[in-house]
Amino acid sequence: MDVPPRLWDVKNGRATGKSVEAMQINLAVDKIRVEVNRRYQELMQSDGYVTAAKLRDAYLGIGVKQETLLKLFEQHNVEYRKKVGFSREIATWKKYCCVCKRVREFLAHTYHREDIPLKELNLTFINDFEYFLRTEKKCRTNTVWGYMIVLKHIVAIARNDGRLPFNPFSGYINSPESVDRGYLSQEEIKAVMNYKTANKAHARIRDLFVFSIFTGLAYADVKGLTTDNLQTMFDGNLWIITRRKKTNTESRIRLLDIPKRIIEKYADQRLDNHVFYMPCNCHCNDILREIGKQCGIKNKLTFHLARHTFATTITLSQGMPIETVSRLLGHTNIKTTQIYAKITNEKISRDMSALTERLGDKYRLAE
Known part of the structure; x- marks a missing residue:
């Protein structure tokens, strides 16, 4: 920017007078001052100190690499x-x-x-x-x-790595909402198990869903299940010994009869040491939604719903302690298990009936 010497006030660092030229010069000077001050603040935040040379280079854009x-x-x-x-x-x-x-x-x-x-x-x-x-x-x-x-x-x-000297999230507050993912009742489980189709691919997805209902394994864990994970243990029963894909925590599950029969059903269809061939999760959920509609189930069927059903209907509602359910699911915290396992009305009724029997006539109200 060129300024005629006759207009420049050295002491105040501005052009003198009220001419159009002087006003334009002062406007440009003000913009420069604002930009220099901004660069100064940036350098102080990032480096903690400022020199005249650094400030000049920052203003001129010399050697400044903008990380975006x-x-x-x-x-x-x-x-x-x-x-x-x-x-x-x-x-x-x-x-x-x-x-x-x-x-x-x-x-x-x-x-x-x-x-x-x-x-x-x-x-x-x-x-x-x-x-x-x-x-x-x-x-x-x-x-x-x-x-x-x-x-x-x-x-x-x-x-x-030092590219950002401050936290833009400081003061930001956001929390997830608690979502009830639901579960299948005994009648709905039976409806899925009794669902018949001539489409073998759809029947496979139904069977894998049922397998998850009776083992509590998530989609990724069923997909990753290998014959090495199937072990006959100290009690003579077949167990699944695996680590959860999501958390790498160990999960030990003694197999019930239904999942054992499903394993046997597809044993001769294995291409390698994987127990099952699994279509992609998205495709499985598409087919499960169709199966759910045909079975008259209000809940939208997804593969993960099976895991919640195992926790609620298959185990906790049948009297299994939540500590055991937690171990079967591969959880490290019972609070996580409580998200999966819900107390059904049927269990409340059975527990209250048992309490009624235990109390008997121990307590009497005076007439």
């Missing part, structure tokens, strides 16, 4: 994909990609930008993203909560 959110997100996803099949799951990678896509859509919609520097992230950005998810994407509370956990993980990467 989406670039970091995409780098993370590329590295994560390389680990899939070894120490990471494809489903988790897909979730990271989905959240990255939502952040990109949010930036375009709300900020009209293709990316954003990490150092511009703040609580307002976080709250704006949540608002976008709820209003534009119609996401429910638990979906928003899951997305925020992913974004918080990406932000934590930047914080841990």
Whole structure:
């Protein structure tokens, strides 16, 4: 910017007079002062000190590399994909990609930008993203909560390696809602087991669902089940000894007759040491929903519903202690088991009948 010497006030650092030229010069000076101050604050936050040379370079953009959110997100996803099949799951990678896509859509919609520097992230950005998810994407509370956990993980990467000196999530509050996933009653279990179809693929999915109902194994654990996991134990019975795919916690399950018969039914169809051939979870759930409709079941059938049914109808409602149910499910905390296992009205009635018998006529009310 060129300033005529006759207009410049050295003492005040501004142009003198009220001419149009002087006013334009002072406006430009004010903008420079604001930008220099912003760069100064950024350097203090990131480095803790400022020199004249550093401030000059920052203002001029010399040697300044802007770390951006989406670039970091995409780098993370590329590295994560390389680990899939070894120490990471494809489903988790897909979730990271989905959240990255939502952040990109949010930036375009709300900020009209293709990316954003990490150092511009703040609580307002976080709250704006949540608002976008709820209003534009119609996401429910638990979906928003899951997305925020992913974004918080990406932000934590930047914080841990020094690229982000502050926590934009500081002050942000969000909690998941408690969701009753439901379970199948005894009558509904029987309806599924009695469901007949000429389609062998659909019959297989029905059988695998029933297998999960009577073992409590999640989809990933049934899919990963191998013949090595089937062991005859000290009591002479066949057990499943495995580690849960999700948490790597050990699960020991003595097999009931129904799951044993299902294992035997498909023994000659094994392609390798896996006990069952499992279609993808999405396909299984599509077929299960159709089976549920034909059986007149109000609950939407999903493979994971079987695990809740095992905890509630098959075990806890039959008098099995919740501590044992917890071990069968591979939980490390009984509070987690309580999310799965519900007390049914039938169990309450049986327990009250037993209590009535135990009390007998021990207590009498005076007439």
